[in-house]
Amino acid sequence: MSEQELKALRLRIDSLDEKVLELISERARCAQEVARVKMASLAEGEVPVFYRPEREAQVLKRVMERNKGPLGNEEMARLFREIMSSCLALEQPLKVAYLGPEGTFTQAAAMKHFGHAVISKPMAAIDEVFREVAAGAVNFGVVPVENSTEGAVNHTLDSFLEHDMVICGEVELRIHHHLLVGENTKTDSISRIYSHAQSLAQCRKWLDAHYPNVERIAVSSNAEAAKRVKGEWNSAAIAGDMAAGLYGLTRLAEKIEDRPDNSTRFLMIGNQEVPPTGDDKTSIIVSMSNRPGALHELLVPFHENGIDLTRIETRPSRSGKWTYVFFIDFAGHHRDPLVKSVLEQISQEAVALKVLGSYPKAVL
Numbered sequence: 001m002s003e004q005e006l007k008a009l010r011l012r013i014d015s016l017d018e019k020v021l022e023l024i025s026e027r028a029r030c031a032q033e034v035a036r037v038k039m040a041s042l043a044e045g046e047v048p049v050f051y052r053p054e055r056e057a058q059v060l061k062r063v064m065e066r067n068k069g070p071l072g073n074e075e076m077a078r079l080f081r082e083i084m085s086s087c088l089a090l091e092q093p094l095k096v097a098y099l100g101p102e103g104t105f106t107q108a109a110a111m112k113h114f115g116h117a118v119i120s121k122p123m124a125a126i127d128e129v130f131r132e133v134a135a136g137a138v139n140f141g142v143v144p145v146e147n148s149t150e151g152a153v154n155h156t157l158d159s160f161l162e163h164d165m166v167i168c169g170e171v172e173l174r175i176h177h178h179l180l181v182g183e184n185t186k187t188d189s190i191s192r193i194y195s196h197a198q199s200l201a202q203c204r205k206w207l208d209a210h211y212p213n214v215e216r217i218a219v220s221s222n223a224e225a226a227k228r229v230k231g232e233w234n235s236a237a238i239a240g241d242m243a244a245g246l247y248g249l250t251r252l253a254e255k256i257e258d259r260p261d262n263s264t265r266f267l268m269i270g271n272q273e274v275p276p277t278g279d280d281k282t283s284i285i286v287s288m289s290n291r292p293g294a295l296h297e298l299l300v301p302f303h304e305n306g307i308d309l310t311r312i313e314t315r316p317s318r319s320g321k322w323t324y325v326f327f328i329d330f331a332g333h334h335r336d337p338l339v340k341s342v343l344e345q346i347s348q349e350a351v352a353l354k355v356l357g358s359y360p361k362a363v364l
């Protein structure tokens with residue numbers, strides 16, 4: 001390519017950028033107008049709701065449907081995700097608590113869902129995220145709920161039993177783990193490997209094959225593990241890209257998770273009900289009396305009404321020995337007539353039924 005050609009193309013890019021810039025600014029002014037309309041239509045004493053997850057899902061889906069390339073759908077949606085995040089911040093900057101410290105996969109999930117224009121607050125434990133939301137110190141919280149290799153995150157499920165929370169969104173993240181060390185650490189000097197218990201479990205086979213005799217130490221998060229090894233010459237951490245970058249660590253081995261499709265699902269929790277989008281999920285907690293056939297009775301209405309169950313999890317109820325609660329996720333919104341009728345049927349048989357929330361299926 002000649003210098004001349006390159007110069008011409010760059011001039012074209014400059015002129016396109018000017019147009020993109022003007023259009024983004026026009027969109028942002030439009031969002032400011034939306035905020036004004038939302039404020040003007042409030043009833044006496046009503047609190048304005050600026051963040052609209054159902055609308056955001058619609059915007060992102062529309063972008064993906066209309067995208068003609070060459071950028072991929074996900075790439076394009078990620079760009080719009082950030083534009084919308086900044087537009088919302090003009091209306092009201094969202095405060096989001098997540099399972100920290102900085103650099104965790106939960107932080108990456110929060111950014112994937114809300115974009116980067118939020119005020120984010122790392123919390124030391126899952127329960128603290130719930131408490132922060134309940135106290136009204138933040139608008140939303142982000143917590144991990146299940147991993148495709150290791151299953152349920154029990155702390156999260158148990159926290160739903162203790163707090164009244166509305167689930168208003170979900171996001172899935174591919175989890176790639178790396179073996180990370182500080183700059184003075186050599187492969188043969190490693191005597192300890194730190195990580196979160198779930199991450200150690202997700203890399204068990206790799207660790208058995210490569211570091212069978214090295215002590216594995218579970219800490220509160222993999223970002224915490226990364227933080228620790230920064231100053232230690234004889235230890236390594238298992239953590240992801242964000243933590244590696246944040247603590248300036250070197251990757252001794254990359255993508256060491258045992259399953260290449262290793263993914264984690266995260267939930268957005270708050271106190272805002274989300275209207276239907278036509279492609280939603282609902283999460284409920286049900287407790288049944290401890291008798292034969294109870295689980296069968298619970299599942300029959302779903303089957304008979306053709307409702308797709310996406311997940312069922314059992315946890316001790318904490319209100320009696322050997323009694324259980326079921327966490328169930330299924331396709332549909334609790335305002336859909338069919339779902340309503342199924343929930344009514346279940347509540348006739350159940351000891352207790354609680355709808356944790358209906359929310360748009362993850363778009364990104």
Ligand SMILES: O=C(O)C(=O)C[C@]1(C(=O)O)C=C[C@@H](O)C=C1
Pocket residue numbers: 031034035050051052053055056059083084085087088091
């Ligand atoms: O449509 C709205 O209600 C808006 O506030 C606008 C907008 C957007 O930028 O498109 C911004 C924030 C909301 O969460 C949803 C969408």
